[in-house]
Amino acid sequence: MASQWVAAAEWPEKVASLTREGWWLADLCALDTIGLNGGAEDNDPSKRFEVVTQWLHRERKERVTIHVPAEGDPPSVPSIIETWPEATFMEREAYDLMGIVFDGHEGLARLLMPENWEGHPLRKDYGVGKIPIQWIPQPVMQVDAPGQAPDSISAGHQVDRLGQSPVDREEAGAP
């Protein structure tokens, strides 16, 4: 199985050429590369995330994996639902769970989590057991200590899950 990396700017063109060649989109998901070998080393959101797509060619009986690094803050990638309506749910899932914005996706909304949920649970700094359950209608957010990252990532990184710096939170009077 071959892996390729394609820049976000060239992504729609690449998708068009793959579709012309007869490739079929099998899967699309998001990947947080922080701490991964060859991946991002700090939690700068513009370099951390990748969209990973799986393609299948039915005549050639081949598969290919294509990575599209998502750049910017929030990380974004052009949407491909025009060509592949199949990706509608997949892109919404990637947005919901990993916080990747798909440019050109009309109605990009949360799919699995409640609409008023805060944060993106599949990100690596969203530690299981570290963040309390958000009881609706009043979401409660707490981290053990402000500015302290959950221990799933090496300590010292700042928690930026709410899009707030620790200073903002202190000013807002959060614990």
Add this chain to the structure above:
Amino acid sequence: MSVHESVLHALDERGHGAYVESFDPQDDHMVLNMGPVHPATHGVLRLLLELDGEIVVRCEPVIGYLHTGIEKECEDNNWRGAVTCVTRMDYLSQLFNEQAYCMAVEELLGIEVPPRGKWIRTMMVELNRLQSHLVWFGTQGLDMGAISAMFYGFREREVITDFFEMTTGYRMNNSWFVPGGTWDDLPEGWERAVRSIVRMMPARLDEYENLLSTNPIFLERTRGVGAISQEDALKIGSSGPIARATGIDWDLRRDMPYEAYGELDFEVPLRSDGDVYARYEVRMDEMRQSVRLVEQLLDGMPGGDHKNMDPKLTPPPRAELNRSMEAVIHHFKLMTQGFTVPPGEAYVAVESSRGELGAYVVSDGGTAPYRVHVRDPSFVNVQAIPVMAERGLVADLIATIASVDPVMGGVDR
């Protein structure tokens, strides 16, 4: 003040004014919320329908009511423990989830499963396909008023579920496959149990076909209902029986053989109408092919190890712990930490009872998966419901949902 104005005024006082103002007698579309708690939506699928009388103008699936965060859960387990998580995704085809995940981990590890392990796994997933299709048969009949189909389907499913209990200890969510093979060998007396299933099923399938295939009510409600074209099916990503009912001649088992399928003889049922009846026929034929496969697997089951006996991967047999210090060390390391997997990524897909079920697994070289993503066929197939339901009746929508056979555990994961 005219009568109309005084009515409006009275309504305004009660806070209904805006509704009356916006009322357009030309627009008689109604928005109806079907689900998430509805007997015909197979779990917690919610459909937002825009209706023109009985005709569905627009349909939008709303999912997420069974979201359990299993993909995240996998990251907190070791490589072996994640099997117990993925098996709970699509709970009607549990062994397919395990198979896809284990094959992906095996690809990362670069190990081979011994022949017996491959054959046991193939036999178990084929029985699982039968089991899953029997639930579909029951619910498809039930949704269309043929309640006896439910009883018949579950009667035979029970026999297979009992065999799973005998083999794995669990009736559902077996978590019996492990990276490298299967957790245990088949129990004593398995041949007799499988033989009885193989002997029973063809006659039972004939009985089902007698019940439904030529039933005029069933034909009225399925022929030409919920049709999808081949082109739409490709664009919307459908796979499995839905795609094969539109004439897409593709089955991973035959076209990209994995496990023991390369050595087995079977056919891929194909229809071209793309409607509910075509999907019904494809699934019925698939059940017959599964019986044929299980029979071949039963007759040709090779001997030898059922899992890869690499001590770095598999705990040593209990008896060896009394004799060998190395065995104790390996056992201790495996039980406290689990095995490590070289860094890399792998995507492996299997043909589950609903279509292409793929597992994308990423390793950072540690003892736990870095990322596990499962491409669940139900998740993608649910998107085909709006295409199938468009301009159909609400009653036909019920038949369509049953024929798509979505499992919400797999849709929401």
